[in-house]
Amino acid sequence: MLPNAVILILQETLEAALLIGVLLAVSTRVHDSKRWLPIALVSGGCVAAILANQMGIISEWFDYAGQELLNALFQTIICLAIALAVWLTATIDPLNPQPGKVAAFSHCAIIIIFCAVVREGQEIILYLGGFMYTENFQKVLTGGALGFSIGASIGILLFYSLVDHSGRERRTACLVLLALFAGNMLSQSTLLLMQIDWVTQSPPIWNTSTFVAETSIFGQLLYPLVGYEATPSPIQAAAYILGVTLVTGANFMPRYYPEKKKQQVQPVRGNDA
Amino acid sequence: MNRLIINRILFYFGLLLAIALSSISQAAPIIKIEIKDHLFYPSEFSVPANTKIKLLIINNDPTPEEFESYELNREKVIIGNSKAVIFIGPLSPGTYPFFGEFYPKTAQGKILVN
Numbered sequence: 001m002l003p004n005a006v007i008l009i010l011q012e013t014l015e016a017a018l019l020i021g022v023l024l025a026v027s028t029r030v031h032d033s034k035r036w037l038p039i040a041l042v043s044g045g046c047v048a049a050i051l052a053n054q055m056g057i058i059s060e061w062f063d064y065a066g067q068e069l070l071n072a073l074f075q076t077i078i079c080l081a082i083a084l085a086v087w088l089t090a091t092i093d094p095l096n097p098q099p100g101k102v103a104a105f106s107h108c109a110i111i112i113i114f115c116a117v118v119r120e121g122q123e124i125i126l127y128l129g130g131f132m133y134t135e136n137f138q139k140v141l142t143g144g145a146l147g148f149s150i151g152a153s154i155g156i157l158l159f160y161s162l163v164d165h166s167g168r169e170r171r172t173a174c175l176v177l178l179a180l181f182a183g184n185m186l187s188q189s190t191l192l193l194m195q196i197d198w199v200t201q202s203p204p205i206w207n208t209s210t211f212v213a214e215t216s217i218f219g220q221l222l223y224p225l226v227g228y229e230a231t232p233s234p235i236q237a238a239a240y241i242l243g244v245t246l247v248t249g250a251n252f253m254p255r256y257y258p259e260k261k262k263q264q265v266q267p268v269r270g271n272d273a
Numbered sequence: 274m275n276r277l278i279i280n281r282i283l284f285y286f287g288l289l290l291a292i293a294l295s296s297i298s299q300a301a302p303i304i305k306i307e308i309k310d311h312l313f314y315p316s317e318f319s320v321p322a323n324t325k326i327k328l329l330i331i332n333n334d335p336t337p338e339e340f341e342s343y344e345l346n347r348e349k350v351i352i353g354n355s356k357a358v359i360f361i362g363p364l365s366p367g368t369y370p371f372f373g374e375f376y377p378k379t380a381q382g383k384i385l386v387n
Contacts, residue, residue: 064358130336197360
């Protein structure tokens with residue numbers, strides 16, 4: 001029971017932990033308050049608990065497609081919010097950050113982490129809930145706590161290894177990670193749509209399972225980090241590329257289409273600076 | 274200029290979505306799998322190759338289970354005493370293992386595609 005609980009909770013925690021690590025590293029440039037993190041964690045946790053509790057009803061929506069549609073929606077929102085957050089960081093002047101944009105960045109970060117926590121949180125709650133009244137509950141809880149700590153540690157490690165680097169290197173690393181995250185999210189959402197037959201499945205474009213098996217430790221680490229899939233279908237690959245393009249595009253667009261002077265002196269809106 | 278590009282991106286995205294949605298569910302053969310005491314019944318079955326299959330999974334346990342398969346690229350939580358639907362295929366011939374992620378020691382099975 002115990003090793004399985006460690007692995008399962010670790011898998012579920014890792015994605016959110018890595019996202020938080022990168023977003024925190026990005027936000028050091030933006031100089032915002034880090035208030036978005038507790039807000040997103042608490043609200044995400046609460047909504048995850050509600051959804052886990054109502055999962056029976058949600059699953060039956062749209063002829064047993066509710067669970068997939070909801071998760072696909074969260075994943076798409078994560079992808080779009082990452083693109084928006086990247087665009088904002090690219091336009092914010094680190095020496096003189098515009099409060100409105102900094103507040104907008106915080107809101108994006110809340111949306112991203114909220115969605116990630118809701119998605120993974122409901123699975124953790126359902127899993128742990130299943131053991132609630134069994135003699136194994138203590139063991140599973142211990143294993144879960146261990147898995148959670150490992151996941152959180154990897155997120156913290158990522159954060160410190162990112163902020164350890166100089167501005168330019170850090171920005172590139174964060175951009176690459178966020179672009180891959182976004183691609184991963186969109187690609188996973190198409191997979192869910194295939195699972196409910198809203199999108200037709202086509203044969204995989206390649207099979208790298210002999211190279212890196214998804215069940216191997218390396219494969220398990222690559223999955224949340226870059227969305228590694230041994231047998232992706234063409235639609236999945238297209239969605240992945242679309243997500244990556246969206247985020248990289250959002251980063252480089254301000255460089256080629258600089259904002260007009262008029263827009264730069266917008267009235268101050270947020271108070272999150 | 275800027276708006277033109279965004280419009281164009283939106284247009285192609287919409288087009289892609291429309292193509293994807295146009296192929297919504299034709300009737301697929303249904304295979305029923307039951308979960309009882311953290312075991313799959315049947316735990317092994319054959320399906321024809323290159324055919325879309327509808328898996329109807331009924332969880333008779335009071336606890337939730339997660340149907341998962343790396344080979345099929347499928348993952349779905351089925352809460353206790355409820356049922357779920359998962360579409361798989363069209364698949365090429367081969368063996369496709371699946372397992373219950375919440376109880377992986379016992380909940381194991383495989384689909385033989387031939």
